[in-house]
Amino acid sequence: MSEFLNGCRAIVGAANVLTDAADLERYLTDWRRRYTGKALAVVRPADTNEVATIVRLCNQHRVPLVPQGGNTGLVLGSVPDESGNAIVLSLSRMNRIRDTDTINNTMTVEAGCILEQVQNAAAEAGRLFPLSLAAEGSCTIGGNLATNAGGTAVLRYGNARDLCLGLEVVTAQGEVWSGLRGLRKDNTGYDLRNLFIGAEGTLGVITAAVLKLYPQPKAQLTALAAMQSPQDALRLLSIAQERCGATLTGFELMSDFCLRLVTKHFSQMRLPFPQSYPQYVLMELSDSESENHANDMLEGLVTEALEQGIIEDAAIASSIAQSKALWNLREHIPLAQAEEGKxxxxxxxxxxxxxxxxxxxxxxxxxxxxxxxxxxxxGHLGDGNLHYNVSPPENASPDAFIASQRDINRVVHDSVHSFGGSISAEHGLGALKREEVRAYKSEVELGLMRTLKQALDPLNIMNPGKVL
Structure with missing residues (x-):
């Protein structure tokens, strides 16, 4: 492999081909730090041409590659397996914002741009890029698109797929498809853009994208409502949609146990109610008219829900600081669960x-x-996405409980399937759910996916062992 690695060094520079164990570790270990793979090297190209040249070199030497952005995935999709045969293709150096068009409401960015960087650049241009995730300070646009990320604003703006108009992709043969068209309408054949979005790097490497921007809202208001059951939350969602329409941009369900974990492990955080309730909903309105209009709408919604007995209590944020405090309760649930244990x-x-x-x-x-x-x-009740997580009994052995993961997954996923659902809403399949999904997809569906994979990546060098 020395000839291959020397070829990589000639393309991207020796400093951007990492082979020392200490340098490789953060690229090989998954976000939850439960799995570490192996790799020949981490290769860090600076532009699309270097990506294409590296991919052609991989074809020549039959070396698999694993595209990687911020490595924040939860299904082992962005780390290599334990064979050590692959390279990690890190796009972190490809982080330029190429163009902002405020008339067309688009921004063209490279795949290595951090999501928060894109949000801030849009704000500086007087626009909104609405994709919002807990990992937005470290995840990248390429990864967001490769997994069709969701987040807290899907109810109003859709998934990452809905926020992308065009792509630039390096194919498995090392060719460049330049589809960076900022068009809302383009009916000229197969939708190649959507083929690569959500494919987790198994069909090609996304190197840049044209993203949709929106006008900045005149006001954003947040409220936390307390209630007895998820059924009450659904009733609240129904009247919220009737009253608020597209102004309703966030609708997050949280159980009492979730928030008790947050206040247990982050003592500075407090619930705004004198007592606890079984369920809570965090709502956000984004209004294009005025703050007074949004406030009247939200207060009317809360009043109606209280009068109908749908909710037991509610707290409406009256400042940015209070709004952030309510969102922090939601955003700290995964962190609190991690503090609680496996x-x-x-x-x-x-x-x-x-x-x-x-x-x-x-x-x-x-x-x-x-x-x-x-x-x-x-989770994101407004779009049907739940993070339905299971913690071990108190004082139980965490390792013994984790050993039951396969059986627990089967109970949950069988139930999801019986309700007409999906075992992956926004995280993807990666390697973690690759085998699991076979129990729930038909052979026709899997066969079509294999046909696409074989046609676009016949050498199976693009993120092998993921999705299929």
């Missing part, structure tokens, strides 16, 4: 109307099969 995560989606029933049925199934397990249930 857990088994599920990123699932079911039809919105059946979420309450799904939670009730699956909670009972898990309690019967794994007595004492604790459910950490939260």
């Amino acid at each position: 857990n088994i995560k599920h990123d699932v989606s079911v039809p919105i109307s059946r979420i309450g029933e799904f939670i009730a049925v699956t909670d009972v199934q898990l309690a019967q099969a794994f007595p004492g397990c604790r459910m950490v249930t939260f």
